[in-house]
Amino acid sequence: MNFIEKYDNQFAFTGVLFNLALVIQAYLLWSNPSINDADKIYTIAILISFEFFMIHSGVFMAVFSRKISLYIFFPLYGLFALAINAMADGNAVLYLYLIVVFQRMRFAFSDVNKGLKNKAIAFSTYAVLIWLFAIGIIMFNKNNLPLNALTEDFLTLSGYRDKHSIGAFTDTPHIAMAFCIIYYLLLALTEFNLTRAYMKYPERFNKMF
Numbered sequence: 001m002n003f004i005e006k007y008d009n010q011f012a013f014t015g016v017l018f019n020l021a022l023v024i025q026a027y028l029l030w031s032n033p034s035i036n037d038a039d040k041i042y043t044i045a046i047l048i049s050f051e052f053f054m055i056h057s058g059v060f061m062a063v064f065s066r067k068i069s070l071y072i073f074f075p076l077y078g079l080f081a082l083a084i085n086a087m088a089d090g091n092a093v094l095y096l097y098l099i100v101v102f103q104r105m106r107f108a109f110s111d112v113n114k115g116l117k118n119k120a121i122a123f124s125t126y127a128v129l130i131w132l133f134a135i136g137i138i139m140f141n142k143n144n145l146p147l148n149a150l151t152e153d154f155l156t157l158s159g160y161r162d163k164h165s166i167g168a169f170t171d172t173p174h175i176a177m178a179f180c181i182i183y184y185l186l187l188a189l190t191e192f193n194l195t196r197a198y199m200k201y202p203e204r205f206n207k208m209f
Contacts (some may be wrong), residue, residue, distance in 0.1 A: 008137035019188035030177035045176040
C-alpha cells in the first residue's frame with residue numbers, strides 16, 4: 001500500500017471540509033460582506049466560472065498513466081491556474097485553484113489500486129452531473145435570486161465593478177454565490193458518501209468500471 005492509498009480517506013475528507021468552507025465563505029460574502037471583500041467575491045466568481053473545466057481533472061488523473069499525468073496534465077493545469085490568477089489582484093485565485101486541482105489529481109503522484117481509480121472516476125462523473133444540475137437550478141431561478149448585500153451600490157463602492165469581467169458569474173456575483181453554495185454543498189455530500197461507501201465496501205469499487 002503506497003502513500004496515496006494509505007491516506008486517501010484523509011485526503012477525501014479534507015476535500016469535503018474544503019468544499020464546505022467554500023460554501024460558508026460564499027454565504028457570508030453574499031449575506032454580509034465588508035467593503036473590503038471585493039477581491040474575495042471576485043475570486044469565488046472566477047473560480048466557479050472555470051469549475052466546469054476543472055471537474056474532469058480527476059478522471060484524467062485516474063485513467064491516464066502517472067507519467068502522462070505528471071508531465072502533461074500537471075504543467076497544463078499549472079499554466080491554466082496562472083492564466084486564471086492573472087485575471088485577479090494578488091495570488092488568491094492561484095492558491096485556491098491549485099488546492100482544488102491538487103485535491104483531485106493526487107492519483108498522478110502514485111499508482112493506486114483499481115478501486116481508488118474507480119472512486120475517482122465516479123466522483124468526477126457525479127461532479128459533472130452536479131454541475132449541470134446546479135447550473136440548471138440557477139438558470140431557471142436567476143431572476144428570483146435575491147441580491148442580499150451584493151447590491152449595485154455595494155459593488156460600485158467596494159470597487160468590484162472596476163474589475164475585469166469574464167462572464168455571467170463575474171457580472172452577477174450574487175448568482176455566483178448562489179451557484180457556489182449549491183454546487184460545493186452537493187459536491188461535499190457526494191465525496192463524503194463515496195468515501196464512506198469505499199471504506200465499508202472497497203471490493204464493490206473494483207467492479208464499477
